[in-house]
Amino acid sequence: xxxxxxxxxxxxFDATMALAExxxxxxxxxxxxxxxxxxxxxxxxxxxxxxxxxxxxLVDLKTMDAGGYESTPFFEAGGKITTVLxxxxxxxxxxxxxAAKANNAEAQVDLIGVEDKAAVAKEAAGNGAQIIxxxxxxxxxxxxxxxxxDLALIAGLGLDVKISVAGGINKDTIQSTVQxxxxxxxxxxxxxxxxxxxxxxxxxxALVDAA
Amino acid sequence: xxxxxxxxxxxxFDATMALAExxxxxxxxxxxxxxxxxxxxxxxxxxxxxxxxxxxxLVDLKTMDAGGYESTPFFEAGGKITTVLxxxxxxxxxxxxxAAKANNAEAQVDLIGVEDKAAVAKEAAGNGAQIIxxxxxxxxxxxxxxxxxDLALIAGLGLDVKISVAGGINKDTIQSTVQxxxxxxxxxxxxxxxxxxxxxxxxxxALVDAA
Numbered sequence: 001x002x003x004x005x006x007x008x009x010x011x012x013f014d015a016t017m018a019l020a021e022x023x024x025x026x027x028x029x030x031x032x033x034x035x036x037x038x039x040x041x042x043x044x045x046x047x048x049x050x051x052x053x054x055x056x057x058l059v060d061l062k063t064m065d066a067g068g069y070e071s072t073p074f075f076e077a078g079g080k081i082t083t084v085l086x087x088x089x090x091x092x093x094x095x096x097x098x099a100a101k102a103n104n105a106e107a108q109v110d111l112i113g114v115e116d117k118a119a120v121a122k123e124a125a126g127n128g129a130q131i132i133x134x135x136x137x138x139x140x141x142x143x144x145x146x147x148x149x150d151l152a153l154i155a156g157l158g159l160d161v162k163i164s165v166a167g168g169i170n171k172d173t174i175q176s177t178v179q180x181x182x183x184x185x186x187x188x189x190x191x192x193x194x195x196x197x198x199x200x201x202x203x204x205x206a207l208v209d210a211a
Numbered sequence: 212x213x214x215x216x217x218x219x220x221x222x223x224f225d226a227t228m229a230l231a232e233x234x235x236x237x238x239x240x241x242x243x244x245x246x247x248x249x250x251x252x253x254x255x256x257x258x259x260x261x262x263x264x265x266x267x268x269l270v271d272l273k274t275m276d277a278g279g280y281e282s283t284p285f286f287e288a289g290g291k292i293t294t295v296l297x298x299x300x301x302x303x304x305x306x307x308x309x310a311a312k313a314n315n316a317e318a319q320v321d322l323i324g325v326e327d328k329a330a331v332a333k334e335a336a337g338n339g340a341q342i343i344x345x346x347x348x349x350x351x352x353x354x355x356x357x358x359x360x361d362l363a364l365i366a367g368l369g370l371d372v373k374i375s376v377a378g379g380i381n382k383d384t385i386q387s388t389v390q391x392x393x394x395x396x397x398x399x400x401x402x403x404x405x406x407x408x409x410x411x412x413x414x415x416x417a418l419v420d421a422a
Binding site for chain 2: 011034035037038039040041042043044061062064065066067069070073074085087088089091092095112113115137138139140142143
């Protein structure tokens with residue numbers, strides 16, 4: 001059964017907490033987006049963890065250096081997954097993997113901006129990363145790109161990891177994304193841009209569960 | 212005259228403010244390190260700006276996506292420089308450059324982890340980036356790497372940009388770094404790891420001014 005990850009992309013603390021509350025019944029993972037964590041800091045991790053003890057909190061740190069040093073406090077504050085950039089040095093990726101394991105948590109290696117995605121995915125998986133993120137960023141989405149070819153590439157490697165897919169997924173693409181091998185589908189604008197985020201999340205939950 | 216940038220790498224809010232206070236007389240740029248901004252959030256930018264109105268505040272966001280969206284609030288809060296990863300999509304880099312210009316501020320493109328550093332430096336400079344960062348990360352430093360060969364490469368391009376150099380610079384290397392073309396030298400551990408950070412900063416200031 002695939003999981004749904006809700007990307008909380010607002011900068012505002014209260015709006016983020018309110019959106020999480022609205023969609024929590026329908027999603028598995030609450031993601032604090034990169035701009036949001038930089039804006040709000042670790043107190044948001046603590047607040048979300050306290051408000052949603054049964055949900056998995058992902059902190060989208062996109063770590064590029066100082067892997068263990070940067071990620072450890074976020075695991076200790078309640079984050080169960082943090083992200084590290086596949087573009088980072090493998091020693092940095094390893095630092096996040098080790099910090100995650102020390103905290104009974106998981107590291108996601110985000111392939112955004114990586115040239116040889118298959119090579120990085122293989123090496124990171126071999127080094128213990130639990131999740132590989134196939135990710136078309138917001139700026140690349142604005143230029144018309146999608147994550148689906150990269151998903152086929154990474155799923156085809158048959159690695160012993162969960163594949164997370166992010167990049168403009170909506171109700172028209174979410175089922176085919178799951179069928180193509182995504183264990184985690186990340187949804188942002190399709191929920192927070194809807195008239196009713198809760199209704200949109202409920203609809204996407206039903207689509208994922210039927211996929 | 213080269214500038215000295217102090218990297219504030221602690222996670223603790225009060226310790227960061229205290230270190231900034233101790234070294235401010237001897238440095239030009241106060242840098243909020245990447246782990247520090249993720250941990251503390253934008254309130255630290257506002258506090259440092261208020262406490263040091265005559266210093267340049269750099270927020271080491273290491274932006275990888277959503278360039279304008281992520282960087283704009285930090286410029287508005289008083290940051291005069293933010294960093295964007297050279298590994299990011301050029302549309303993301305452009306977003307930070309545009310946001311910087313709209314706020315009478317500067318964008319630094321950080322070459323950490325970039326394979327073809329000369330190509331990215333040339334394109335970013337051509338697109339309006341004011342600072343190119345030659346940067347050996349903390350994890351790579353731990354593996355024995357230094358930024359000096361990359362500095363020679365980038366300085367040799369003769370681009371119309373300021374070159375910033377970071378990566379374990381200390382009193383033994385700071386003058387040769389300036390002489391090799393660095394307009395900004397970033398110092399971290401050589402100051403905060405000293406018995407007296409203020410004395411170390413004063414010594415480095417004298418070395419830079421005599422270089």
